[in-house]
Amino acid sequence: MTTILQINSSLHGDDAQSSRLASDFVAAMAGSRERQCSTSPTRSRLIVRDLSSTPVPHLTAERLTALSTAAAERTLDQQRIVSESDELIDELKRADVIVIGLPMYNFGVPSTLKAYFDHVARAGVTFRYTAEGPVGLLTGKKAYVFATRGGRYAGTAADLQTAYVRQFLGFVGIRDVEFVYAEGLALGADQRSAAVADAVARIGQLAA
Numbered sequence: 210m211t212t213i214l215q216i217n218s219s220l221h222g223d224d225a226q227s228s229r230l231a232s233d234f235v236a237a238m239a240g241s242r243e244r245q246c247s248t249s250p251t252r253s254r255l256i257v258r259d260l261s262s263t264p265v266p267h268l269t270a271e272r273l274t275a276l277s278t279a280a281a282e283r284t285l286d287q288q289r290i291v292s293e294s295d296e297l298i299d300e301l302k303r304a305d306v307i308v309i310g311l312p313m314y315n316f317g318v319p320s321t322l323k324a325y326f327d328h329v330a331r332a333g334v335t336f337r338y339t340a341e342g343p344v345g346l347l348t349g350k351k352a353y354v355f356a357t358r359g360g361r362y363a364g365t366a367a368d369l370q371t372a373y374v375r376q377f378l379g380f381v382g383i384r385d386v387e388f389v390y391a392e393g394l395a396l397g398a399d400q401r402s403a404a405v406a407d408a409v410a411r412i413g414q415l416a417a
Contacts, residue, residue: 212254213238214304218322219312222261226391227310230355230408234389235308237416256300260321265297267320268327276331294328298335307352307383309374313362316369326377335381345382352378352386353415355408359395363388387415 215235219225223232239253266272275287276294283291301307312319329335336345354374362368375386391408393400 210252210254211305212256212303213306213308214256214258214300215308215310216322216325217257217259217261217310218319218325219310220261220319220321222259225310225312225357226394226405227312227355227357228259229310230357230389230391230405230412231308231310231353233409234353234355234412234416237412238306240416256304258297258300258325260319260325264321265293265324265328267324272328276328294331297325297329298331301329301335301347301350301381305350307350307378309352309354311354311356311370311374313356313358313370316362316367318370318373330377330381343380345380345384347382348384350383350385352383354386354388356388356390357394358390358392361392361396363390363392389415 213235215231217223217225217228217231219227222228235253235255239255271286272290275283275290278287280291309322311322314320317323332338335347336343338344356363356370363371371388375388378384378386389408389411391404393404395401
């Protein structure tokens with residue numbers, strides 16, 4: 210059984226184009242796996258983490274201290290904070306495939322996704338320090354990122370998202386990352402329709 214973790218980061222939740230593309234891909238991939246194993250269907254298990262309906266708190270000095278305090282020395286409040294981080298990390302550890310719906314806000318990632326990243330980057334848990342530098346511990350996973358933008362940024366210096374998300378995922382050990390872009394969504398109905406159609410076609414290719 211393949212476990213898929215879908216992370217929606219748009220403020221608009223399921224109604225967002227990035228979330229819809231992510232959901233379309235999850236459905237297509239699950240359907241493809243069942244068709245390929247028609248004699249003995251291999252079903253997928255889906256975990257959905259919607260950062261709009263259940264946002265991860267932004268990092269504070271209190272939270273940073275809790276996450277860096279040794280387990281035996283934590284207060285009850287610190288244990289509660291760490292347990293929230295543990296839940297997010299457990300989802301990542303269980304996942305074979307990570308699917309991220311990623312809108313662009315003011316050239317960057319949604320602050321809710323940054324908060325999520327801040328709570329899953331934990332030394333000794335999702336990465337470790339070595340004499341040669343940090344080593345990610347969440348290995349053997351594949352990530353798909355569905356990036357939606359009002360303008361066109363892919364391949365330009367203004368695309369600050371792609372390098373950041375790829376860098377972060379690689380830092381925790383997820384190096385097999387595929388980006389699918391739907392750009393120019395605010396440049397008119399024709400451009401929007403064409404961009405979404407291209408992304409949907411790419412979903413079909415990847416799911417197969």
